[in-house]
Amino acid sequence: MDLVTALLTSTVTMAVPLLLAALGELIAERAGIINVGLEGMMLTGAFVAMVAAYFSGSPEFGVWAGGVAGMALAAIFGFAVVAQNANQVVAGVALNLLASGITGVAYRAVFGVTGAALTIKTVNPIPIPLLCQMPIVGAAVFNQTFLGYLAFALVPATAFLISGTVPGLQLRMVGENPYAATAQGVSVKRLRMLAVLACGMLAGLGGSYLAVVYARTFVEGMSAGRGFIALAIVIFGRWSPRGVLGAALLFGFATALQFHFQALALTIPYQFFLMLPYAVTLVALAISAGETRAPAALAQPYLQE
Amino acid sequence: MSARFAQAWPSIAALLAAVLISGSVVALSGGSPVLAFSALLRGAFGSVDGFSETLVRTCPLLLCGLAIAISFQTGVWNIGAEGQLLMGALTTAWAGSRLALPGGVGIPVILIGAAASGALWAAIAATLKVRRNVNEVISTIMLNFIALGLIGFLVQGPLMEAGGRYPQTDAILPALRLPRFAPPLRVHGGLALAVLAVAVVQVLLYRTVAGYEMRAAGLNPAAARLAGIDVARRVFWALVASGAFAGIAGGIEVSAVTYRLYEQFSPGYGFTAIAVGLLGRLRPGGVALAALLFGALEAGSNAMQREAGVSSVLVSIIQATVILFLVAAEHGRWLPKRPAASEEG
Numbered sequence: 348m349d350l351v352t353a354l355l356t357s358t359v360t361m362a363v364p365l366l367l368a369a370l371g372e373l374i375a376e377r378a379g380i381i382n383v384g385l386e387g388m389m390l391t392g393a394f395v396a397m398v399a400a401y402f403s404g405s406p407e408f409g410v411w412a413g414g415v416a417g418m419a420l421a422a423i424f425g426f427a428v429v430a431q432n433a434n435q436v437v438a439g440v441a442l443n444l445l446a447s448g449i450t451g452v453a454y455r456a457v458f459g460v461t462g463a464a465l466t467i468k469t470v471n472p473i474p475i476p477l478l479c480q481m482p483i484v485g486a487a488v489f490n491q492t493f494l495g496y497l498a499f500a501l502v503p504a505t506a507f508l509i510s511g512t513v514p515g516l517q518l519r520m521v522g523e524n525p526y527a528a529t530a531q532g533v534s535v536k537r538l539r540m541l542a543v544l545a546c547g548m549l550a551g552l553g554g555s556y557l558a559v560v561y562a563r564t565f566v567e568g569m570s571a572g573r574g575f576i577a578l579a580i581v582i583f584g585r586w587s588p589r590g591v592l593g594a595a596l597l598f599g600f601a602t603a604l605q606f607h608f609q610a611l612a613l614t615i616p617y618q619f620f621l622m623l624p625y626a627v628t629l630v631a632l633a634i635s636a637g638e639t640r641a642p643a644a645l646a647q648p649y650l651q652e
Numbered sequence: 653m654s655a656r657f658a659q660a661w662p663s664i665a666a667l668l669a670a671v672l673i674s675g676s677v678v679a680l681s682g683g684s685p686v687l688a689f690s691a692l693l694r695g696a697f698g699s700v701d702g703f704s705e706t707l708v709r710t711c712p713l714l715l716c717g718l719a720i721a722i723s724f725q726t727g728v729w730n731i732g733a734e735g736q737l738l739m740g741a742l743t744t745a746w747a748g749s750r751l752a753l754p755g756g757v758g759i760p761v762i763l764i765g766a767a768a769s770g771a772l773w774a775a776i777a778a779t780l781k782v783r784r785n786v787n788e789v790i791s792t793i794m795l796n797f798i799a800l801g802l803i804g805f806l807v808q809g810p811l812m813e814a815g816g817r818y819p820q821t822d823a824i825l826p827a828l829r830l831p832r833f834a835p836p837l838r839v840h841g842g843l844a845l846a847v848l849a850v851a852v853v854q855v856l857l858y859r860t861v862a863g864y865e866m867r868a869a870g871l872n873p874a875a876a877r878l879a880g881i882d883v884a885r886r887v888f889w890a891l892v893a894s895g896a897f898a899g900i901a902g903g904i905e906v907s908a909v910t911y912r913l914y915e916q917f918s919p920g921y922g923f924t925a926i927a928v929g930l931l932g933r934l935r936p937g938g939v940a941l942a943a944l945l946f947g948a949l950e951a952g953s954n955a956m957q958r959e960a961g962v963s964s965v966l967v968s969i970i971q972a973t974v975i976l977f978l979v980a981a982e983h984g985r986w987l988p989k990r991p992a993a994s995e996e997g
Contacts, residue, residue: 383731383789426980433979436729436789440926441975448968449677455963456681567965575793582790616809622801625794629776632786641787 354600354607355487359495360561362599364389364553366498368577369584369591370505371549376581377509378542379522379644383439384424385550386574387446392417392554394450397467397565398457400558406470410494410555417551418544420446425543429536432648443574451567466563470494494556499592501549506588518542522642525649535649550574579628586641598624662978663931663938667945670973677969678962688960695955696948702955704837708909710947712737712921713928714846715901717939718853719894720929725857726890727870732777732792733898734922735799739773740766740899742803744906745913746811748824755827762828763845763903770899771892773799778891782884788891796922804915813912820914830908842904847940849897854936856893866890898922919950927971930978946971 368385375382382388395416400409424442427433458465470492479489491499509515518538520528525535553573558565576598583597584590601623608617675685696706716733723730743765751758777795780786806812808819830841857863868876869883869890877883901921906913928946932938949971953964 381789383793423976427976431980433976434729436731437926437930437979438976440731440923441972441979443972444923444927444968444975445972448674448965448970448972451965452677452681452963452969455961456683572797575797578790579794616805618801618805618808621804622798625797625801629780629791629794629798632791633780633784646787646789 350607352483352486354603355483357603357606358596358600359487359491360599361602362595363491363495363498364556364561364573365577365580365598366592366595367494367501367553367556368550368574369580369595370498370501370588371546371553372577372581373505373584373586373588373591374509374518374549375542375546376586376645377522377642378518378539379525379642379647379649380428380539380543380546381435381439381646382421382424382543382546382550383436383578384420384442384446384574385439385546385577386570386572387443388417388420388547388550389554389557389574389577390443390446390450390568390570391420392551393558393569394454394554394565395551396555397465397558398453400467401465404468406468406559407493409467409559410470410552413555413558414548414551417549417554418547420551421543421547424547425540428648429539429543432650435646435648447568450565454565454567465565467559469563470560492556492560494552494560497552498556502588502592509588514538519642522644525644539649550577553577576624579624582641583628583631597627601627659933660938662981663933663942666931666974666977666981669977670970673973674966674969678960678966681962683960683962688956688962688966691959692949692952692956694952695959696952701837702951704834704839705951706944706948707839707843708947709950710943711840711842711846711908712901712905712918713925713946713950714940714943715849715904716898716921716925717928717932717943718849718936719897719901720925721932721934721936721939722853722857722866722897723890723894724929725870725934726866726886727873728781728887728891728894729789730774730777730792730891730894731789731926732774732795732922733894733925734918734920735792735796736770736773736895736898737902737905737918737922738796738799738803739902740770741902741906741913741917742799742806743769743899744903745821745824748828748907748911749822751828752825753827755829758825758828759830759907762824762907763900766903766906767896767900770902771896773899774891774895775888778888778895781891782888800915803913803917807914811913818914820912823911824907828907829911830904832908838909840904840908842908845900845904849900850936850940853897857936862886862889898925924950924971927975931974 368389372382372385392413396409396413399412400406427438428435472490472492475489479485517533521535521538528535557569580591580594584594601620605617605620678685678688695702697703719733744762747762747765777788777791780791781788807821811821813820813822832840865881866886868881869886873883924946928942929939932942949967953967956962957964
């Protein structure tokens with residue numbers, strides 16, 4: 348495999364979990380909920396996916412189990428921030444702590460003190476006939492696992508959901524002005540809860556991808572900040588699915604560069620690639636904060652009279 | 653007394669819930685909760701050495717907890733105490749191995765340097781917030797990762813120890829090390845500074861005009877603005893002051909405990925501090941008690957892992973439960989409800 352193909356393949360590989368989690372975050376944020384606990388949901392998804400795949404022998408089952416696990420964690424988060432109006436940021440931070448605690452304790456309990464590096468079967472890629480033989484992009488784009496295709500298919504699907512359907516419009520109304528939404532007869536709490544659950548599901552699937560497709564094992568703390576990068580991707584992508592896709596590919600590329608920087612004969616220390624997504628987001632925010640339109644009611648509790 | 657109790661009961665209830673839930677997790681994973689908690693307590697309080705370690709862990713948690721109290725009370729959600737602590741530690745480690753000064757001058761210099769670095773790191777987020785309306789939650793999270801990457805690069809590159817055996821900085825000069833009370837115990841003079849800081853923050857928040865305006869800005873920014881308070885200015889300086897306290901926590905940790913900087917320098921003190929701040933209800937005295945408790949948890953968790961075979965990250969579950977319980981059970985009645993600057997609309 349030549350360098351360009353290799354670089355492109357790892358860009359797409361690194362972008363898929365980011366894209367899944369970021370699309371989830373996009374849905375939640377459009378409903379007015381900022382979910383800083385994305386990292387914890389990915390980590391939990393990765394752990395449960397690995398355990399489920401290991402004991403069932405079915406990597407596909409593992410993937411979906413990871414999604415459900417992310418959703419379970421989202422239910423706790425949703426109870427706190429939607430039902431109880433808890434501060435979303437603080438609850439999100441707590442969720443990350445909870446996830447690292449639960450996965451750490453459970454990993455030790457299930458796999459013993461040594462935590463022998465177990466490998467699991469992975470999901471097979473499904474090459475798309477003809478397209479996968481295209482030069483350069485063929486192998487990188489048209490030879491994905493079902494989860495990879497799902498992630499990319501969710502981009503237009505999410506775009507259609509939030510701008511072309513009634514529930515999507517209601518979702519945005521809830522994120523912009525929940526009180527006006529209530530006046531229109533929209534149930535703010537129900538929609539916000541659904542958005543949070545969807546976000547948990549997608550973040551969990553992103554974690555599943557890390558464990559089952561990418562690493563084929565679980566390591567403590569393996570989400571390694573990807574949940575926070577996904578958070579940045581949503582802002583960088585300006586709360587639009589297409590923007591999120593672009594940002595996910597860009598940040599996937601920055602991550603992929605790390606693996607190939609020796610082959611690329613780059614003299615820049617790899618830590619700069621680690622920092623890149625965060626620095627880029629910070630700069631982008633500094634430049635465009637005036638124009639970017641975050642959902643108006645983002646991070647604000649909906650207080651009924 | 654009863655009013656005091658009424659204030660403290662949610663924290664006590666949160667702790668009980670945390671013990672219950674983390675105990676169930678231990679039981680579910682096939683361990684014995686009784687064995688785990690008794691090992692934890694014995695590890696933290698059961699010996700002079702253990703108690704000394706508890707106090708060593710309390711110090712950074714207390715200072716970062718105060719950092720959280722200052723910013724959260726002003727309605728600024730500083731999630732960046734971890735990064736600010738790291739930048740403080742970086743300055744102390746860098747200057748401490750180079751400044752050939754007598755301790756009486758040198759120690760204040762390297763600790764003030766640490767506070768200034770933490771403050772500067774926070775000032776990036778503060779400037780972005782008041783000038784460009786950038787959400788401080790996002791910017792401080794990003795700055796955490798940038799600080800982490802920067803330190804990873806420095807300790808493996810330009811600041812790597814002479815001889816270059818391990819990815820860590822040179823040890824700081826012996827004259828610049830904060831004294832330990834009773835060697836070989838590690839409990840150190842930084843603890844006295846942390847206790848002093850409790851008094852300083854208490855006076856700042858409750859006995860000065862600035863503190864009054866900060867709290868007013870946190871409780872209701874719109875009303876504060878109508879009352880003639882320059883909310884943006886208070887928000888800016890609250891975040892900077894918060895960064896200074898977190899920075900000095902990092903400086904003390906280098907000057908008194910580790911003597912060096914390396915990548916896994918902080919076990920997440922800056923994040924645990926959020927639990928410390930909330931459990932202490934963002935009041936300096938309460939933060940001190942909460943820091944002692946969480947210091948004990950951190951110090952005792954290793955003994956728990958050794959003796960009861962329960963992973964030390966169980967402590968994270970306790971911390972998470974405390975936070976979730978407190979923020980969910982109280983409907984945000986005592987926490988500032990919304991970020992101060994988003995009122996502009």
